[in-house]
Amino acid sequence: CVSVVGVVLACALALVEISDFLTPTRAKTHGVDDARNATLRIEIDVTFPRMPCQLLYVDAYDESGKHEVDARGLLLKTRLDASGRAIGEYESAGGVDLGGLVLFQRRPEHAHEVREAKADMEGCRLHGELEARRVAGTLRASTGPESYEFLKEIYDEPWEIDMRHAVKTFTFGAEFPGAVNPMNGVRRMETKSGIYKYFMKVVPTTYSSTRALFGFIPWTVRTRTNQYSVTEHFIETPHWGALPQLFFIYDLSAIAVNITVTSKSIVYFLTKTLATMGGIFALTRTVDRYIDVALRVTSSHAKAK
Structure with a gap:
């Protein structure tokens, strides 16, 4: 017995020992961010179910003065039908803009595109990557340079400009196990039209993972990335004095986080x-x-x- x-x-x-062996030790420390001349990689995947790609513009600007208007070379716009299925990448009518004359000549065709997309209840998926300077900045999704007069020709009321959205991915760098990216999976489908603002505090993070070949030969894989926290604010826009927009406003923390994950050796x-x-x-x-x-x-x- x-x-x-x-x-x-x-x-x-x-x-119990096997479970302990298979569970890596995770340690977290804090320090001052010492990264210099580094860039901030922003990955975006946002769907606007009722905003035509023909009207959706993205501005990226930061505190250093860099400003990119409608950054289509970095972000892709995919047209969506009324049920959310992709119907092709969006390219503006008339091809590449070559100057004011071309823009003026394109306008009737552009207006026809917008009316047709609105009638078909098209949406737009905005996805891709941006390389930004490592300073505070803003990404804005809006109707861009379109004039009030043009928009009033398309929409009877401003709240018909539908900025409702679903965020599949919004990250500031490579993913790692346990990363905190609270914007992933956010859905805002309010019936009222307005200005959405997300204020994000980006925390520089170094993730170090120590592994061992057959438990004997250790090596360390180090990833420099970022996590962030977020708060949000919504402003209803019932009048033409303000147009619906979406802002992602980010700032960097001076405190960096170092996460070290260590696997136990097979000898131990x-x-x-x-x-x-x-x-x-x-x-x-x-x-x-x-x-x-x-x-x-x-x-x-x-x-x-």
């Missing part, structure tokens, strides 16, 4: 497991011996009586 209990206890502790695992097994069997043998002695003493006393 003692041997059976010992075997069960040994198996249970062996499972074997040493600890064998020591545990040896201790269990030694204890089992000792208990069995004491029980045997106790039974003999009890038996001899019974015979003496």
Whole structure:
């Protein structure tokens, strides 16, 4: 009976040791961000179910003065039908803009595109990457340079400009296990039209993972990336004094986070497991011996009586 209990206890502790071996040790420290001349990679995947690609513009600007208007070379616009299925990448009517004359000549065709897309209840998926300077900045999705007069020709009321959106991905760098990217999966489908603002505090993060080949030869993989926290604000726009827009406003924290994940070596695992097994069997043998002695003493006393 003692041997059976010992075997069960040994198996249970062996499972605990295996679980501990397979679970890496995770340590987190903080320090001052010392990154210099680094860029900020922003990955975006946002769907606007009722905003035609023909009207959707994206401006990217930062505190250093850099300003990119309708950054289509970096971000792609995919047209969506009324049910959300992709119907092709968007290219502006008339091809590449070559100057004011071309823009003027394109305008009737552009207006026709917008009216047709609105009638078909088209949406737009904005996705891709941006390389930004490592300073505070803003991404704005809006109707861009379109004039109020032009928009009033298309829409009867400003709240018909539908900036409802679903964010599939919004990250500031490479993903890693346990990364905090709270914008991923955000959906804002309010019926009222307005200005959406997301204020993000970006935290520089270094993720270091130490691995070992067959548990013997360790090496470290280091990833410099970012996490962020977010707060949001919504402003209803019932009048033509303000148009619906979407802002992603980000700022960088001066405090950096260092996350170190270390896997245990197989030598450590074997040493600890064998020591545990040896201790269990030694204890089992000792208990069995004491029980045997106790039974003999009890038996001899019974015979003496």
